[in-house]
Amino acid sequence: MDRDVFLLQGELIPANVPPRSFVPMPEQPLTPWTLPRLAAAGAAWLMAETQPATRQPVTADKRRV
Amino acid sequence: MSDIAVRRWLFLFLVVLSTAGAVFKLYQVLRVDGIDALETLFLILFAILFGWVTISFWLAVFGVFARLTGATLLGLAKSDQPITSRTAILMPVYNEDVDRVFSGVQAIFDSLQGAPGFDFFILSDSTDPANWVAEEVAWQRLRQELAPDAGIFYRHRHRNVGRKSGNIQDFCENWGAAYDYMVVLDADSVMSGETLEALVRLMDANPRAGLIQAPATLVGRSTCFARIQQFASSAYGPTYNAGLAWLQGAEGNYWGHNAIIRVRAFQSSSGLPKLPGRAPFGGEIMSHDFVEAALLLRAGWQVWMAPDLGGSYEEPPPTAYDHLKRDRRWMQGNLQHARVLLAQGLKMPSRLNMAMGIMSYLASPLWLLLLIVSGLEMFLPSGIEAFTYVGRRPELALMVPQAVPLLQLTTATLVLLYAPKLLATMVLFTQPASLKEHGGAFAVMRSVLLESLFATLFAPVAMLAHSWFMLSILAGRATGWATQTRNDRALPFWLVAKSFGVHMLIGVGAAYGLYRFAPASLPWFLPLLAGLILAIPLAEITSSLRLGEALARGRTFLVPSETMSIAVLSHAQQLLMRREAHASDYRHLVLDDPSIMALHLRLLKEAPPLQEMPRAQLAALAEAARRRETGAFTRQDWVALLSDPESLEAMRF
Numbered sequence: 001m002d003r004d005v006f007l008l009q010g011e012l013i014p015a016n017v018p019p020r021s022f023v024p025m026p027e028q029p030l031t032p033w034t035l036p037r038l039a040a041a042g043a044a045w046l047m048a049e050t051q052p053a054t055r056q057p058v059t060a061d062k063r064r065v
Numbered sequence: 066m067s068d069i070a071v072r073r074w075l076f077l078f079l080v081v082l083s084t085a086g087a088v089f090k091l092y093q094v095l096r097v098d099g100i101d102a103l104e105t106l107f108l109i110l111f112a113i114l115f116g117w118v119t120i121s122f123w124l125a126v127f128g129v130f131a132r133l134t135g136a137t138l139l140g141l142a143k144s145d146q147p148i149t150s151r152t153a154i155l156m157p158v159y160n161e162d163v164d165r166v167f168s169g170v171q172a173i174f175d176s177l178q179g180a181p182g183f184d185f186f187i188l189s190d191s192t193d194p195a196n197w198v199a200e201e202v203a204w205q206r207l208r209q210e211l212a213p214d215a216g217i218f219y220r221h222r223h224r225n226v227g228r229k230s231g232n233i234q235d236f237c238e239n240w241g242a243a244y245d246y247m248v249v250l251d252a253d254s255v256m257s258g259e260t261l262e263a264l265v266r267l268m269d270a271n272p273r274a275g276l277i278q279a280p281a282t283l284v285g286r287s288t289c290f291a292r293i294q295q296f297a298s299s300a301y302g303p304t305y306n307a308g309l310a311w312l313q314g315a316e317g318n319y320w321g322h323n324a325i326i327r328v329r330a331f332q333s334s335s336g337l338p339k340l341p342g343r344a345p346f347g348g349e350i351m352s353h354d355f356v357e358a359a360l361l362l363r364a365g366w367q368v369w370m371a372p373d374l375g376g377s378y379e380e381p382p383p384t385a386y387d388h389l390k391r392d393r394r395w396m397q398g399n400l401q402h403a404r405v406l407l408a409q410g411l412k413m414p415s416r417l418n419m420a421m422g423i424m425s426y427l428a429s430p431l432w433l434l435l436l437i438v439s440g441l442e443m444f445l446p447s448g449i450e451a452f453t454y455v456g457r458r459p460e461l462a463l464m465v466p467q468a469v470p471l472l473q474l475t476t477a478t479l480v481l482l483y484a485p486k487l488l489a490t491m492v493l494f495t496q497p498a499s500l501k502e503h504g505g506a507f508a509v510m511r512s513v514l515l516e517s518l519f520a521t522l523f524a525p526v527a528m529l530a531h532s533w534f535m536l537s538i539l540a541g542r543a544t545g546w547a548t549q550t551r552n553d554r555a556l557p558f559w560l561v562a563k564s565f566g567v568h569m570l571i572g573v574g575a576a577y578g579l580y581r582f583a584p585a586s587l588p589w590f591l592p593l594l595a596g597l598i599l600a601i602p603l604a605e606i607t608s609s610l611r612l613g614e615a616l617a618r619g620r621t622f623l624v625p626s627e628t629m630s631i632a633v634l635s636h637a638q639q640l641l642m643r644r645e646a647h648a649s650d651y652r653h654l655v656l657d658d659p660s661i662m663a664l665h666l667r668l669l670k671e672a673p674p675l676q677e678m679p680r681a682q683l684a685a686l687a688e689a690a691r692r693r694e695t696g697a698f699t700r701q702d703w704v705a706l707l708s709d710p711e712s713l714e715a716m717r718f
Contacts, residue, residue: 012205012660012663012664012667016204016218016219016220016667016668016671017186017218017219017220017239017240017671018184018218018240018243020239020240021239021240021242021243022238022239023237023238023241023242023332024238025234025237025238025241025332025335025336026333026336027336027337027338028334028335028336028337028338028360028363029338029409030338030340030356030404030405030408031408031409032404032405032407032408032409033407033408033409037409
């Protein structure tokens with residue numbers, strides 16, 4: 001065996017890493033835009049657009065008809 | 066509309082316009098005798114591939130414009146304030162050449178000249194027990210050589226969860242809280258202290274910047290193939306990078322290493338999920354870098370490229386064989402991005418980066434398909450009538466009327482393919498200092514000519530290889546996590562013949578088929594066929610170290626790292642030469658050298674591994690090791706023994 005007598009000399013340096021302080025790294029969602037999801041999002045958007053702008057529809061107030 | 070939006074819309078307009086023009090021209094040619102299904106397919110494939118080439122062309126044009134006008138490529142505030150932040154320089158390693166890794170780390174450490182706030186982490190995922198112990202010894206020796214307070218740390222993971230991205234995540238979770246930034250390196254990366262300090266200052270002055278990529282220049286190899294790649298990277302790279310940076314702005318990309326990252330941003334927004342399903346398309350995300358950049362951007366952080374910072378280097382694969390082997394892995398990683406491409410909330414530049422990554426590999430099978438379709442067109446009976454009418458007069462349907470537009474299209478394609486190289490060379494000629502660093506005007510012209518010739522011959526070889534890789538990936542064959550070959554090596558002939566023999570046979574077969582059935586078309590296919598027929602000698606000759614060195618003496622493919630002294634690279638090389646004298650079998654050294662045994666045991670205590678081997682089996686291994694009867698030990702045996710403090714402690718006495 002090619003033993004190398006010079007490999008390690010002197011005192012060992014003890015600490016190979018600093019102290020640990022665990023902070024978890026959360027997994028991020030990578031949800032693809034599948035057709036059903038896109039359709040659902042589209043429908044939600046359309047419904048949101050057709051929501052009445054005023055609290056009471058005009059037809060609800062007979063005096064205004 | 067902002068400046069960058071104008072640039073992006075202009076780029077899109079030019080790409081679409083050029084592609085549409087060429088497709089229309091081809092359509093005019095094809096419609097003469099009506100368009101059948103095969104011709105429709107040909108037209109579609111042509112449109113996709115021409116569009117792809119057009120993107121590269123306009124990117125180079127934008128790069129030239131940015132370079133010549135001195136456009137601002139990095140829109141970040143600068144700071145000269147003293148550095149108070151803390152940065153961890155991470156060197157993830159996986160069964161790499163230990164001497165090379167530690168020479169690089171020491172060179173970077175020395176280059177920083179004691180600048181405050183930098184710590185180094187060698188994050189080992191090595192599974193080879195000889196590498197593992199060698200890393201421990203190399204780390205200890207380095208620590209003993211440097212000042213007692215030098216922040217150079219070593220950590221070995223016993224389970225490689227998540228591969229490289231998991232390795233980085235493990236750092237972030239355990240030590241990330243103590244650092245503002247991390248600089249991720251590759252095992253063959255070297256960065257100068259000056260560049261590292263500049264990156265930290267940029268991050269300090271720009272709190273919204275999540276990541277700054279310092280594009281790495283290829284350096285350090287001497288085979289002919291590697292020197293060609295190094296020249297191309299050095300001569301053309303700056304122009305491409307300028308074009309890219311000018312178009313991307315704060316919505317850039319991450320190339321996996323040689324980049325500084327804000328730890329807080331990365332930790333909170335870039336944790337990678339496992340994709341549903343099995344490899345190759347499901348499971349762990351292999352090419353993590355693009356996805357991590359996309360996640361940073363999605364979370365509102367900026368991702369920049371700093372093309373003019375310099376001082377950022379990596380090594381190319383030494384041979385065509387190694388280059389293609391790496392491509393196999395990269396291709397799988399890029400194709401996997403198809404599963405991420407349409408993820409909700411990603412920004413359009415991120416989607417484009419992934420799409421372009423996919424297309425860079427998809428282009429090869431599409432090109433092959435285009436050639437097959439055009440071949441079928443030649444052999445199938447033609448629908449062309451014996452004559453056509455021009456006005457009221459019938460004319461013979463010779464090829465002449467179609468030859469002109471076809472020649473125009475071919476010329477346009479050739480211009481688009483080669484013009485980027487010429488444009489980048491033109492930029493080089495406007496920079497006298499850089500021109501001199503590449504060997505001067507004549508050397509550059511000769512090198513560009515030879516590099517273009519090589520690229521032309523190698524392109525069909527890569528096309529066939531990529532097409533085969535694509536088929537194997539689609540068939541569900543996943544590639545493993547292999548260590549890259551980073552040393553110069555001349556390829557053994559049997560390996561070249563085995564790997565490139567099929568290319569040659571296909572080339573010879575196609576040439577014979579054309580000669581036999583369509584001799585008039587043969588000249589058009591000659592450059593392509595020549596590459597395939599010459600695949601074996603091309604791969605064999607370009608792997609030659611002697612040829613690479615002879616070309617360097619002949620002032621061909623010269624790059625600045627060869628014509629001038631770059632301190633950090635020269636220092637890394639000197640350190641490597643000094644270290645290589647100490648090569649030993651490190652597994653046995655644990656058994657034979659009490660100081661190495663003590664070191665190994667001490668490091669095991671820091672992170673005790675889970676032992677899976679039954680105690681009785683371990684005891685038998687320990688007994689055999691005590692008698693030095695380790696000849697029949699497998700890698701798993703060594704790992705189990707070296708991971709068991711109890712057995713090792715028992716052997717000490």
